[in-house]
Amino acid sequence: MRSVRDFTAGVGFFLQGFGWVARNGRWWAFGLIPALIAFAVYVVALIFLGRNASDVAEFLTPFADSWSWRELFRTLVGIALFFGGLALAVITFTAVTLAIGEPFYEKLSAAVDALEDEHEQPWWRTLPRSIRDSLVTLFYVLLFTIPLFFLGFIPVVGQTVVPVLGAAVSGFFLTVELTTLSMERRGMARKERFALLRANKASALGFGVAVFVLFLVPLVSVIAMPAAVAGAALLVRTRLASVA
Template sequence: MRSVRDFTSGVGFFFQGFGWVAKNTRWWLFGLIPALIAFSVYVAALIYLGTNATELAEFLTPFADSWSWRETFRTLVGIVLFVAGLALAVITFAAITLVIGEPFYEKLSAAVDPLVEEHEQPWWRTLPRSIRDSLVTLMYVLMFTIPLFFLGFVPVVGQTVAPVLGAAVSGFFLTVELTTLALERRGFARKDRFRLLRANKASSLGFGVAVFLLFLVPFVAVIAMPAAVAGAALLVRTRLSPPPTPAPIP
């Protein structure tokens, strides 16, 4: 029962983030800027992928040249490529937007979660570390989501278990990404952040799954991004503090 309550409270922090940006519309508009930039890049990339999926499928399947049903097969491959690209866009949207909007979201997170003492560094110094940490997180995401993608083709299991596991995995790593700013301001290095979120797994999953499901709706992801950053800051401040003594960030 406690896990259920913690999961529900994690979902609640996301909606608290919406409440915060609704009361502070200036910060919401401020946080929309990098989200709109990232969204535009993703839309352009997906349009390009969609219009060239058949040619890409043909390039990847030269072995099918002699098949009588090669056009049908390559159409299916093209659809799979586009769906995979769309799934990757959903998974990576938050990470890419946070990298693009590092100085924006640092200020937003600090406004939601003011600290008396914090480990503050200029954004141009934190940006390389943020990119590195996002790549490490993406590697972990792909380790889980690629097998789950193929599991989706298994009858029954692919339509029941795989989507639930996929939402849980994607949700947890979204929480990892979104809480990075608030936890870094408390001096947490990447390993410490992972350890803390695993120790509060139910709350982390509740928050991240709520974000993930909403991010599946294309333009809603843009609107919800500032709320997700604000909600993550509230999650850290309310549920994850006072933190254990973290290792210093190198």
């Protein structure tokens, strides 16, 4: 029962983030700039993938050349590749946007969550570390999502259990990315941040799954990005920092 309450509270922090940026429209507009840049890059990449998915599917399935139903099979593989690319885009959108807009989102996070004792460093010093941490996070994401991708071809399980697990994995790691700013401002290293989030799994999942589901909707990811950063700052300040 407590886990359900914590999960719901995690979703609530995302909604609080929307409330904060809605009351502070200047910060919302400020946070949209890097999100729009990243979104344009992803749109081009997904259009390219969509146009070439069938060719990629044919290249990956030479063993199906003699099958009578190879066209149907390759169409399904192409669709799976596109949706896999879409899911990967959702997962990596946050990391790429934060990397592009780190100076923007550091200021936004600081405006939401003011600290008396802040471990502040110039963005050009923190950027390489942020990119390295994002690559480590991406490694863990792929460690889970690649097996889930292949499990998705299993009838029934692939259409029911796998999407739920995928949303949970993606949601958790989105929370990892979004809370990094607030935790780094508290001087917390990557291992400490992971440990803290694992100790608050339900809250982390509630927040991250809400972000993940909204980020699946085109353009919503851009509009919601500043709210996600604000909500993550509130989550760290209210729920996570109390047990640090």
